[in-house]
Every structure is written in structure tokens, then in C-alpha cells.
Amino acid sequence: MAEKDMLKFVGVGQAFPEKRPAAERDDDFLEINRAYILAKAEEQASRCSQCGVPFCQVHCPLHNNIPDWLRLTAEGRLQEAYELSEATSTMPEVCGRICPQDRLCEGNCVIEQSGHGAVTIGSVEKFITDTAWKEGWVRPLRPLSDRSGQSVGIIGAGPAGVTAAEYLRRRGYEVHVYDRHDRGGGLLTYGIPGFKLEKEIVMRRLARLEEGGIVFHYDFEVGRDMTLAQLRAKHDALLVATGVYKARDIKAPGVGAGGVIPALDYLIASNRKSFGDSVPAFENGSLNAEGKHVVVVGGGDTAMDCVRTAVRQGAASVKCLYRRDRANMPGSQREVANAEEEGVVFVWLSAPQAFDDNAGKVAGVRAQQMRLGAPDASGRRAPEVIEGGDFRVEADLVIKALGFDPEDLPQMFGAPDLTVTRWGTLRTDHKTMMTSVDGVFAAGDIVRGASLVVWAIRDGRDVAKTMHTYLAARAGASATKAAA
Ligand code: FAD
Incomplete structure (x- = not known):
């Protein structure tokens, strides 16, 4: 059990997956790290010291249950490790690739502090989820109940928008995602280059969402094709997850x-x-x-x-x-x-x-x-x-x-009642994540300012909960009215 397989950091050194040599990688857009083999992933996971207070988890914005999925990996229980990892994240294989782990989980790993070199958490996370995709353990997205009488519109198919879409669809809502680009993924697709995150990884996630019934409307720009109010009238609630795109100039x-x-x-x-x-x-x-x-x-x-x-x-x-x-x-x-x-x-x-x-x-x-x-x-x-x-x-x-910096959304969306902060980000209620417009929520970079993918996923997860509370209350109120 745990102790037998774990705490190996004293005898086993830190080993990241091998990087392709610079001369081999400097003319292609493929990821630069080779994958772990199973034995290496198990060995590196076994270095975890299973701390009583897991600082890796505390410093992960998603509070991923890192020590437990490291232990399951070390014990060869890879499918269970995957299930635990995906319980808190909609795209662990993306975070495994592009999170700044040196500042988050790995930077706070206790054995890093003791000079042994952090557990290679991101690389193990990537290995677990890539294996899950290969082995068919990634389950299709299925609504767990039927709330198709209510629909949600999400503006922006970046990590915040698609994460909220996934959780809301799972609850059974009809979900429509609108994006001004011709593909989803936001900056995962059009910002971050393939040598950090190959495009296929993102497209495969989006395909799963589409197969799960989420409707994507591409080449649709809110502000150009419809005002915010027009879109609001089509749905029971809206989420603005449009990111920040006004480039600072010199x-x-x-x-x-x-x-x-x-x-x-x-x-x-x-x-x-x-x-x-x-x-x-x-x-x-x-x-x-x-x-x-x-x-x-x-x-x-x-x-x-x-x-x-x-x-x-x-x-x-x-x-x-x-x-x-x-x-x-x-x-x-x-x-x-x-x-x-x-x-x-x-x-x-x-x-x-x-x-x-x-x-x-x-x-x-x-x-x-x-x-x-x-x-x-x-x-x-x-x-x-x-x-x-x-x-x-x-x-x-x-x-x-x-x-x-954020674009001027109130002006772009024809929505002067949408309140912004002095930085131009959308002002939201801290508890409900709702903007100043009833039923319009916001998440991701457009609220935080330019941030990280993992924070966008966290916000998408949180806002799906608050939107559900809002929608359930609305459905309850309509049912009461109908019964009266
Ligand atoms: P976005 O990913 O920006 O998605 C917003 C979506 O909204 C876009 O698809 C956009 O087309 C759409 N949209 C905007 N306006 C409208 C409109 N009016 N109508 C319809 N659709 C609209 N973070 C990391 O963690 N690791 C990294 O390595 C990393 N590298 C980065 C590299 C670059 C070049 C950049 C720019 C950022 C990087 N980031 C990185 C930051 C990270 O990408 C963002 O924090 C994250 O993508 C924000 O997610 P989001 O969903 O809020 O917004």
C-alpha cells in the first residue's frame, strides 16, 4: 500500500520526460517533450512524500487531488488515477502541458523545498490523461438529467467558456457556445503554439463536447452579429467568457x-x-x-x-x-x-x-x-x-x-448597463459571478485580466455552479407561477 510504493524521493532522482534536442525541434511545431513510458511515470509518481498538508494541491487553482492520483499511478492503478484527476479538471492533459507548474504545484512541492527536486506533477498528469484517451477511458459527455427546457448561451469558446459549457451540459441544459473565430479553444487554439500544445489535443476535447450535444456557433461575433440584449433574449442565462484582446502598444x-x-x-x-x-x-x-x-x-x-x-x-x-x-x-x-x-x-x-x-x-x-x-x-x-x-x-x-487589456465590452456589445472595473474587466458579484445585467455571468480573463488557463478552467467550473443555482431558481419560480 501507499508507504511501500511512495516516498522514494530520497533514492530516486527527479526525471522529466526527455526533451527533443534543439537541433531536432527547432524547425517543427510538434511538442518538445517526449512522453514518459509507463515505468517512468510510476517511478516518478512514487517520489511523492504524501504530505499531511499537500501544498501542491493547495497551490493548484483547481485543487486537484494530486497526492492521491500520484499514489494511484505509483501503484499501477492508472485508470483510477485518471478518474480522480478528471474529477476536478475538464482538461488535465492541457494543464499537464502548459501550466506554469514551477510556480504552482511543483514550485510548492515539499521535496522541492527540501532540495530533492519536485515531483514532476505536470508530466505525470499529462501521461495519465494521454493514456486515458488511448485506452478509451475518457467517457463521452452525457447529460445526467433533463433540463432541456432551459438554454444557456456562452460567449467565447476558450477554456473558461468550454469548461462552463461542459458542466452545464452535464446538468442537462441546452448549451450554445458563440465564438468569433472559426474554431473553438480560444487562446489554446490560436494563441499558444503547437510546440507547447499540439492542436489535436484541443480539437479532440472540442469534438467530445460537440458529440455531447453542445452547439457551437462559429464566426459569430457578439456586438457585430447580435447585441448582448438580443442574445440574452434567446437564452435563460448568458456567460461572457471573451478573454482579453486589446494589445498594449509601444x-x-x-x-x-x-x-x-x-x-x-x-x-x-x-x-x-x-x-x-x-x-x-x-x-x-x-x-x-x-x-x-x-x-x-x-x-x-x-x-x-x-x-x-x-x-x-x-x-x-x-x-x-x-x-x-x-x-x-x-x-x-x-x-x-x-x-x-x-x-x-x-x-x-x-x-x-x-x-x-x-x-x-x-x-x-x-x-x-x-x-x-x-x-x-x-x-x-x-x-x-x-x-x-x-x-x-x-x-x-x-x-x-x-x-x-480588455476590449471595451459595454460599447462593443451595445450594452451600456454592463459595468466594468477601472481596468476595463467586467465587474461581477464575488459570490454569484453575475455581472450588473440580470442573468449575464462572466468568467475567465475578462474578469481577472490576462491570467492562466488553469484559472480560466477554475472560473468556468465555479460559474457553472452559480448559473445552475440561478437557472434552477428561475425554473422553480416559473413552475410555481404555472401551478398558481
Ligand atoms: P480566451 O482563451 O481568450 O477565449 C476567449 C474566446 O472568446 C476566444 O475564442 C474569442 O474568439 C472569443 N470572443 C472574444 N470576443 C468575442 C465576441 N465579441 N463574440 C464572440 N466571441 C468572442 N496560460 C497558461 O496557463 N499557460 C501558457 O503557457 C499560456 N500561454 C499563453 C500564450 C499566449 C500567446 C497568450 C496570449 C496567453 C497565454 N496564456 C497561457 C494565458 C491563457 O491562454 C489565458 O489565460 C486563457 O486562455 C484565458 O481563457 P478565457 O477562456 O478566459 O479566454
Whole structure:
């Protein structure tokens, strides 16, 4: 039982699945980690110390029951491990691949703190669920009761929207998901590149939802094709899970030159190519890094995805300019290491000052050297310019990856009564997750601001519960009225 199979961290070292060598992976969009073999997954799971207070679970936004599914894996009870893992997550194989585990579960693993190296939780999670798909243990989505008299509309097919859709469909509601893209998945499909998350993984989840009776309406943009009020009139409740898409811009001379492009346009084009779509802006070279000197500005996940995409497209050189240092960047340290292995050069403590415009095309970035000064209001040390530290970097493609803010939803949706916070995110009641408009709920990045997939899944799970409470009360009230 447990103790016999567990606590092996003293004698068994930490081993992540093998990474494909940089020279082999730097020209394709396939995931970079090879899969564990069964024996390795069991061995690595057996390193768990089965703590009384499982900090891994506490620091997982989904509170996944990590110690128990690690123990089941170590004991060779893989199907049970899967069932436990999917009890709290709608897409464990996605989290296993792209959660920043070094900051969440693994970063808080007790044996990491004691210097033994964390249990490789994300890799085991991925292994369990990939095996479940192979073995046919992933059950079809089936409504557990019939509430088809009530329908729910969900705006946004990202992880928050589809998670809520799954839980609400399971409760028996008629569920319609509306998305302005031609495929679901949100940023899982069109933001995050295949080398972190192969597209098939996302498409397989969406197919299961469709087979379970969820109706997807693609190429449908709320605000363009219908106002919020019109959509509200069609459903008993609505969920807004539209994410955040207003790209922050750089204010510097020359920023309007050709070849200075927003990160998401670039990533969407590349992801579309991975699906085999025709993308004129890629084919004509404007969103293609092949043969170019590429400079990416920013230090978050989006910047990391851009630099590594540019490598794979065959860029002549790829540099990343970030105004803070390595220790103070928001992106994952693992991703920086992967990018460096693939040949990306990081120019820490540097910020663009101007872009050289050569006959309408960018030719270089004039940058300033920075240092970290005193902490600002957010508690982070603020970057300051070092006078006289200017330098120039050659560039014929500059990708702006400075983060995202919410779009102006009240204006876009024709819904002035939809209240937003001073950051432009939707204001919701903390308990019910309902917005200022009756029956309209919100979840994911549009409430939190740019965040993580695992938080979007958590919000989708929570909002499905509060929407059910609202809908059940409404159904109860109609039944009472009809009986009176
Ligand atoms: P989204 O995933 O943004 O989905 C929103 C959906 O709403 C989209 O499909 C959009 O088309 C649709 N929509 C928007 N407006 C409308 C409208 N008016 N009408 C109809 N549909 C609309 N997180 C991680 O945990 N790990 C990572 O490695 C990671 N990498 C990232 C890389 C990039 C490049 C980016 C940009 C983000 C990354 N993130 C990562 C963050 C993560 O992707 C988001 O936090 C998460 O996807 C948010 O989920 P969501 O469902 O709230 O929104």
C-alpha cells in the first residue's frame, strides 16, 4: 500500500520526460517533450512524500487531488488515477502541458523545498490523461438529467467558456457556445503554439463536447452579429467568457513602420498554418519571420511563444528585448531555458526608444539600457533608464508582445448597463459571478485580466455552479407561477 510504493524521493532522482534536442525541434511545431513510458511515470509518481498538508494541491487553482492520483499511478492503478484527476479538471492533459507548474504545484512541492527536486506533477498528469484517451477511458459527455427546457448561451469558446459549457451540459441544459473565430479553444487554439500544445489535443476535447450535444456557433461575433440584449433574449442565462484582446502598444517614434506587428496577429497566422489554412499575410511575408532579423519586445508567455515561433519559421536571428532582468520577468523560466537552447538571445534590461524606418519598413530598433530602481506601487522594482546607454539592434521584423487589456465590452456589445472595473474587466458579484445585467455571468480573463488557463478552467467550473443555482431558481419560480 501507499508507504511501500511512495516516498522514494530520497533514492530516486527527479526525471522529466526527455526533451527533443534543439537541433531536432527547432524547425517543427510538434511538442518538445517526449512522453514518459509507463515505468517512468510510476517511478516518478512514487517520489511523492504524501504530505499531511499537500501544498501542491493547495497551490493548484483547481485543487486537484494530486497526492492521491500520484499514489494511484505509483501503484499501477492508472485508470483510477485518471478518474480522480478528471474529477476536478475538464482538461488535465492541457494543464499537464502548459501550466506554469514551477510556480504552482511543483514550485510548492515539499521535496522541492527540501532540495530533492519536485515531483514532476505536470508530466505525470499529462501521461495519465494521454493514456486515458488511448485506452478509451475518457467517457463521452452525457447529460445526467433533463433540463432541456432551459438554454444557456456562452460567449467565447476558450477554456473558461468550454469548461462552463461542459458542466452545464452535464446538468442537462441546452448549451450554445458563440465564438468569433472559426474554431473553438480560444487562446489554446490560436494563441499558444503547437510546440507547447499540439492542436489535436484541443480539437479532440472540442469534438467530445460537440458529440455531447453542445452547439457551437462559429464566426459569430457578439456586438457585430447580435447585441448582448438580443442574445440574452434567446437564452435563460448568458456567460461572457471573451478573454482579453486589446494589445498594449509601444509609444515610440517609428512604431507605425511596416514590419512592426502585434504578437497575436503573428501567432494566429502561425497557428492557422499549423492547421493547413491559407493565410495571405503569412504567404506574402508580412507575418512570417523566415530569413529575417526578428526582435520581440516583452517578457511574458506571449513573448516567449513569439521568439520560439520565429526560430521555427527560419528567422536569421531572434532577439528578445525586456526592460527588467531574468529574475523579474513574468514569463516562465522553463520557457526562457527552452528558447535559449533554440538560439534566442535575450537582451535583458533594455527597452525600445525608437524604430528606424527605411522607406516605410522597419530597419532597426534603437534601445535604451535600463536598471532596476526602487519598488513601485505594485511592489516590483521599476525599470529606470541608464543615461548614455543607448544601442541599436538590427531588425526587419519587430513583434510587440507587451500584454493585453480588455476590449471595451459595454460599447462593443451595445450594452451600456454592463459595468466594468477601472481596468476595463467586467465587474461581477464575488459570490454569484453575475455581472450588473440580470442573468449575464462572466468568467475567465475578462474578469481577472490576462491570467492562466488553469484559472480560466477554475472560473468556468465555479460559474457553472452559480448559473445552475440561478437557472434552477428561475425554473422553480416559473413552475410555481404555472401551478398558481
Ligand atoms: P480566451 O482563451 O481568450 O477565449 C476567449 C474566446 O472568446 C476566444 O475564442 C474569442 O474568439 C472569443 N470572443 C472574444 N470576443 C468575442 C465576441 N465579441 N463574440 C464572440 N466571441 C468572442 N496560460 C497558461 O496557463 N499557460 C501558457 O503557457 C499560456 N500561454 C499563453 C500564450 C499566449 C500567446 C497568450 C496570449 C496567453 C497565454 N496564456 C497561457 C494565458 C491563457 O491562454 C489565458 O489565460 C486563457 O486562455 C484565458 O481563457 P478565457 O477562456 O478566459 O479566454
